[in-house]
Amino acid sequence: MKNDVIHALIEIPLGSKNKYEMDEATGRILLDRVLYAAMIYPAEYGIIENTLAPDGDPLDVLVICSAPTFPGCIVPARVLGYLSMIDNGKLDYKLITVVDCDPRYEDMTELDHVPSFILKEIANFFGNYKVLQDVPVEVGEYHGKADALQIIEECKQRFAETAL
Secondary structure (H helix, E strand, O other): OOOOEEEEEEEEOOOOOEEEEEEOOOOEEEEEEEOOOOOOOOOEEEEEOOOOOOOOOOEEEEEEOOOOOOOOOEEEEEEEEEEEEEEOOEEEEEEEEEEOOOHHHOOOOOHHHOOHHHHHHHHHHHHHOOHHHOOOEEEEEEEOHHHHHHHHHHHHHHHHHHHO
16 A cells, blocks of 8 residues: 555545444444534545544544545545644544545645645535534644644554553
8 A cells, every 4th residue: 555545434425414433332333413514524534543633533534535435434545634623622633635546536646736625615614513513613724745644643653552
């Protein structure tokens, strides 16, 4: 596998209002909630297994794609960068990736290759998806591939240290 491709475990398909999560106790997909806002997920959304982000959860990943998959699907995803956030007072990273096995995205290798509207749409989604829940979310800046790959390594190491 290329060094910039990870396996994303999809929890929420593109276009869904349902917030699914992997239940660690059972290994099954659980419907956590339906989004309060009149919004849908702008990309596939999931996690990188065996990682631990600063917010105490596995590292989040968005996979830009041409069609939705399904909860539980493993998608080879090429890392382009990440969006930093503060979600309910906790540092949160959202990796930005594209489907690595879809020829429509073979030329997208850096965050700069993603159309600016898609990046604005993703930032807008995260800035507003919890408004009706009264959960404070601050959307930060986008960062490039090298920084994203470093975040992945840090989250893998944090997971390994807590698993001991």
